[in-house]
Amino acid sequence: MTERAVSTRQSLAARYTALARAVDAMSPARLAFALYALSLLVLLAFGFLDHFRSEFAMFEADEAEYLGLSSDIMNGIWQISPRRTLGFPLLLASTRSVLDHLIFLQVVVTAIFAFSAPAIFFLARRLTSANAPATLAALFFICWPPAIFYGTSLYSETAALPVFLLSLALLPVGSRIATRPGLAVGGTLLAGMVLGIAAHVRPMYLLYVPILLIVLAIEEKRLREAAIRFAIALA
Secondary structure (H helix, E strand, C coil): EEEEEEHHHHHHHHHHHHHHHHCCCCHHHHHHHHHHHHHHHHHHHHHHHHHCCCHHHHHHHHHHHHHHHHHHHCCCCCCCCCCCHHHHHHHHHHHHCCCCCCCHHHHHHHHHCCCCHHHHHHHHHHHHHHHHHHHHHHHHHHHCCHHHHCCCCCCCCHHHHHHHHHHHHHCCCCCCCCCCCCCCCHHHHHHHHHHHHHHHHHHHHHHHHHHHHHHHHHHHHCCHHHHHHHHHHCC
């Protein structure tokens, strides 16, 4: 490696270190708000330029089914398909009861999905206690093409994913990471409740339940404490 290459590499490393320190000095709340605003801007730009649809016939089959279920709810019919849960159709029906317009509906759902970015920020910060890597993780998510596509759709992922990520961010860290070890009953119970809400929006997140036990077993020094916290989350 030439001296010039070494110098360039050291210069870039120094700039990254200075930037990371500046980001770490910022308020987490302000960073989370900025990440939400950036995510919403990217999603709305893609939505209005390409993905938002103005006619019912333009939606995919699953999206059309959710729209149909929301129409049934608005008409007083609560017979939900066994393939679906009530959470997402109820959200669509509630939004449409304010203004029954397809573009407005998609904008509202997109604004909900944009909360995934600050949720990822707080999730990464939960493990690192630093703003810089958490911000980087959120920025990668904001620019991830599948996230942009689903974030501007009427698939249930648009509402379920930010709720699921919030449950992970709310889960108190285990004794291997925490500065004040303890069972953190309240935080664990809250994280479990939010995970339950995510499952009502999209049942797929029930698959995370056994993974939650693995996460707790890794983060806790004692398996007994992990089992107790797992039971609290299930409650």
